[in-house]
Amino acid sequence: MERSEIILIGPIGVGKSTVGKVLAEMLSIPQCSMDEYRWSYYEEIGYDKNCAKRIEESEGFLGVYRYWKQFEIYAVERLLEENNNCVFDFGAGHSVYENSSYLSRAIKALKNYKSVVLLLPANDIACSVEVLDSRNNFESQQEKELNRHFIEHRSNYDLAKYIVYTEGLQPEGVANEILTCLSS
Numbered sequence: 001m002e003r004s005e006i007i008l009i010g011p012i013g014v015g016k017s018t019v020g021k022v023l024a025e026m027l028s029i030p031q032c033s034m035d036e037y038r039w040s041y042y043e044e045i046g047y048d049k050n051c052a053k054r055i056e057e058s059e060g061f062l063g064v065y066r067y068w069k070q071f072e073i074y075a076v077e078r079l080l081e082e083n084n085n086c087v088f089d090f091g092a093g094h095s096v097y098e099n100s101s102y103l104s105r106a107i108k109a110l111k112n113y114k115s116v117v118l119l120l121p122a123n124d125i126a127c128s129v130e131v132l133d134s135r136n137n138f139e140s141q142q143e144k145e146l147n148r149h150f151i152e153h154r155s156n157y158d159l160a161k162y163i164v165y166t167e168g169l170q171p172e173g174v175a176n177e178i179l180t181c182l183s184s
Contacts, residue, residue, distance in 0.1 A: 004085075004114070004115065005084065005085065005086055005087065005088060005113060005115065006020075006023060006027075006087045006088065006115045006117060006178065006182070007087075007088040007089075007090065007110065007113055007115065007116045007117065008020050008023075008087070008088065008089040008090065008117050008119055009090050009094070009095035009116065009117070009118050009119070009156055009159060009160060010092065010095075010118050010119035010120060010150070010156065011092050011120070011128070011132055011147050011150035011151045012092040012132065012136055012143075012146075012147045012150065013132050013135045013136040013147070014092075014119045014120060014121065014132065014166060015119060015166055015171060015174060016089040016090065016092075016119055017031075017033050017035065017089045018171045019089075019119065019166075019171050019174045019175055019178070020033060020087045020088070020089035021171075022171045022172055022174075022175040023087045023175045023178065023179075024086065024087040026175055026179070027087065029085055029086050029087060030083075030085070030086040030087075031086060031087050031089070032079065032083045032086040032087065032088045032089075033088075033089050034075065034076075034079060034088070034089060034090045034091045034094055035089075035091055037075065037078070037079055038071075038072075038075050038091060038094075041071070041074060041075035041078045041079070042068075042071035042074070042075060044074070044078070045070075045071065045074050047071050051067070052064050052067055052068075055067050060140070060142050061140055061142040061143055061146065062142050062145075062146065065093065065146060068093060069093070069097065069098070069099060069102060070102075072091070072093050072094045072102075073094075073097065073102045073105050073106060075094065076090065076094050076095075076105075076106060076109055076110075077105065077109050080109055080110075080113075092147070092150045093150070095118075095155060095156050095159050096149070096150050096153045096155050096156060097155050098153075103155050103158070106155065106159060107158070107159065110159055113161075114161060115161065115162070115182050116159055116160050116161045116162070117160060117161070117162045117163070117164055117178055117181070117182075118156050118157065118159075118160035118162070118163045118164070119163075119164055119166055119174070120151065120163060120164075120165055120166065121165065121166050121167040122165055122167045123165060125151055125152055127167070128151050129147075129148050129151055131167060132147055132151070133147075162178070162181045162182070164177050164178050164181060
């Protein structure tokens with residue numbers, strides 16, 4: 001059975017949470033933001049802040065990103081299992097999986113949702129990178145590279161049922177564009 005919730009995915013700073021809030025208000029349904037739930041879900045299966053800190057000290061931010069993956073897929077499954085009839089906005093990494101078994105789990109978790117929307121600034125990858133680099137205050141080159149990875153990675157495109165380009169639109173315009181896509 002297909003579900004009618006809207007799930008927003010995409011890179012850091014593309015506006016998932018902001019657009020999610022606008023959509024939720026427009027549709028008079030709750031917004032469910034991964035950022036509000038993720039740490040408690042991670043802790044359910046043993047996330048260790050001290051371990052993450054040690055990894056960051058030795059491997060940098062990308063090492064922590066790799067450590068997070070096992071927790072991110074679990075958080076996606078839990079968020080969708082626990083909540084319904086809402087607009088979901090995932091954290092940028094929650095739709096990007098290099099590990100094929102994690103990607104398979106994400107595909108399975110999202111298979112019954114007809115409205116998985118990938119938000120990107122533009123159809124052109126270089127333009128999207130440029131827009132998001134100027135919008136975000138990344139603390140390191142690694143974070144910039146990671147966001148480029150989120151823009152380019154195939155799993156976002158594999159999971160999305162729709163792609164909406166945000167450049168030049170205010171959040172209300174993006175929300176309206178999403179609703180137009182979903183109604184066609």
